[in-house]
Amino acid sequence: MALPLLGAALYEQVQRSAQGWLDEGLEDTALTLAGQVDVRGGEPRIDISATMDRALRFDRQDDVFYLVLAPDGSVMQGDAGLADLQPRSQAQAAGRSSYRDVKLRDRDLRLVQLGHECGAGACQILVAETLHKRDALQRQIGGLVAITGAVLVVLLALAAWWAIRQGLTPLTGLSAELEHRDLHRLTPLAARLPRELVPLQAAFNRLFERLASAAETQREFLADAAHQLRTPLTSLQTEIELAMLEPHDQRVDPLLRRLRQRVERSARLAQQLLSLARTEDRTVDLGQRIDLRDIATESGQDWAHRALPSGVDLGFELAEAPALGHAFLLREALENLIHNAVNYAGARARITVRCGSGPQGAWLEVEDNGPGIAPADRPAAMQRFRRGNTSSGSTGSGLGLAIAADIAARHGGQLALLDAHGGPGLRARISLPAVPGSVAAT
Template identity: 80%
Template sequence: MAEGSRSSLQRRLFGWLMLPLLVVLPVLGMALYQQVQSSAQSWLDEGLEDTALTLVGQIDLRSGEPRIDISATMDRALRFDRQDDVFYLVLGPRGEVMQGDAGLTELQPRPKPQPAGSAHYGDVRLRGRELRLVQLGRDCGNGGGGICQVLVAETLHKRDALQREIATYVALNGLTLALLLALAGWWAVRQGLTPLTGLSAELERRDLHRLTPLTARLPRELVPLQAAFNRLFERLDRAAGAQREFLADAAHQLRTPLTSLQTEIELAMLEPHDQRMEPLLERLRQRVVRSARLAQQLLSLARAEDRSVDVGFALDLRDIATESGQDWAHRALPSGVDLGFELAEARCLGHSFLLRELLENLIHNAVSYAGAGARITVRCGASADGPWLEVEDNGPGIPLAERAAAMLRFRRGGKAAGTGSGLGLAIAADIAARHGGRLELLDAHGGPGQTGLRARLSLPPVPPDPAPAA
């Protein structure tokens, strides 16, 4: 599956967390809006009712017939409103107009008479205008048979404005709350997945050279996963150990008879024999030499993968290169091969045998593939990034596209000459990784236009107070 098409666990968790919010928050917002609007309407209706009660209090029954007299000052006070037009009407027991705006008798729908002491609220229309109405019934005498009706109505300007204001505030507060909850949810999801990120980083640092158990403190839900990984590491460690033991045993069992066979062939070549057998004996000797070399490399490979070997001793790559130079000085090099050394102090932490084996494989690889008349230079030194060691030759080199594959086991370049087995660079790369460094195949110092190959080992800087060499 492509990386872009994979579902993000963080996005999935955030989506499932936000889904209830997207459903519940609008419902809660609507409920809040309805509640606040109802409270505001009740408050405004109470204002209308107060006006109606004031009118009810002005009805005079002392003469036996209901009468009401509203002065001009009270009329202005009853009608005063900064935003809306206020109308009122007092009807007698027989429906006659006693005071106020007679036009209210044309309200649609027409309001029904209310019993004494009862109030009715409603939305009505008057000549195309929307009004809010409150209607009160008032006992006007005559043994309870006469009930006056008091109507007070007003336009809806402040109610509409208040409704818009409430809707705006509820929407803004709802959006702000949703944004804050989304940010809090995103942060909570990221924090909740932090242990997984740490576990992933720990797993990235594990390989066949480091299969130690995971010991990070994780949430209870991740403990079974950690335990499963630790059991897997244990099985891999046993399998890798069995493989190393097999390689070491097989190589050890092969090396002795191969060495004996090589000696026998060389002795046979020294004895008088038919010269027609000379090419056959030489081919046998080369095959045995190659097999012995392969057995030695298998032993080195098993040693490089053995995690029980301590690679924390203080060493100097210059000393290791000097020892290798002395060994190669006694060997028969191909015709015209010039092996030189440019050495400087390069202190590091490692295992001397493994690092000598790494350098041995790099030099042997250069001698085998650079060809007759090649110039090979071994260098070492230290930089701000740490100590380094490199072997450079002016042979045909390895194409850039094949260099990564050349460091795999039993893989050789497409144009490689010689009789190598394809293990030398792989062993060197394993030893470099075992020391926390890296092996790179680079162009010779002459640049991409020149032939040759430069194998460079880079190691980490030496920390303070390293352990002394064994």
């Protein structure tokens, strides 16, 4: 709103100054005529030669008119038509002048009237010109002011854009930093911000402190609860197995087997909860150089001493797979994938554990020929306490795939649920980033 008013004021000022200069030019012509008036014997006289008349009237753009009137109003020299424009009420005293816009024969004129001492009174000298150069000058001034205003608007807009951009750059950086924060990354914000944004940064840091404290309390509770559950559940499982070995009524065998199955499931759940707490432990060093083949070998030796369901064939196809991470967590992820395959693939299942590396990094996968998981159900299957639609008859808790996915994410990788090679089943693959400087195995 201020800029148009400023432009109008500037236009008015420049236009008034230009009009003043042109009016002074008219008055100079009137003064020249006044210099030609001579008073002899008390009678004013003026003698304008043809050459001087042409000089007085010369103008490249406008027509110039002039008239010299005696004190009594009689015409002494010039264009008599101008006499009608000089009523006696507007006669000027000697040495005084006035300006006004007039109309002569339907032509707009600018007129200056000058009073000049002529003995007994004041002669009136009138000089007028058409408005062509004044109109042209007015248009030029208007165009110049408009261009100047437009340039000023553009410059102000650029300055405002630059100022806003500079002012919002720290806020944009803060927003980008907050976008990557989660419960696993609650370190204080340390960006250098303008003084006005420092209280906001401090408020976020205090919020992160409270969230980190709450998350740590939750992890400690989960770990303590799982740890406290493992001992009594293990003892209960041992007591049930001893009871099954002692002489007893065979009619209670189904009951004891169901009890053992429930206790085994509860013990497995406690172990998974403990693994979940360890997965979320931020103090774990994930930068250790490891080989996924060693982790898979250790798991294979462990599973070789376990009682697998009847007909289950567990095989291993292992290749060198260097990676950066934490061996215990990755072994826990593999354990959950194998246990998930054994639990859901069914009788006479064929389960294969593989590992290797490529240009994108190392990978570890467990494939089975069971019923698999429908593609539409796979995202939900990797959420905590969610199980696939084909798992209604199993004894899982819905944590195995979620734990494996969390461990993969902690290592900068991901867990993908894929179709099995060449038939029905599921292939769960953990992909990890490539180790800097390592050469992919062929």
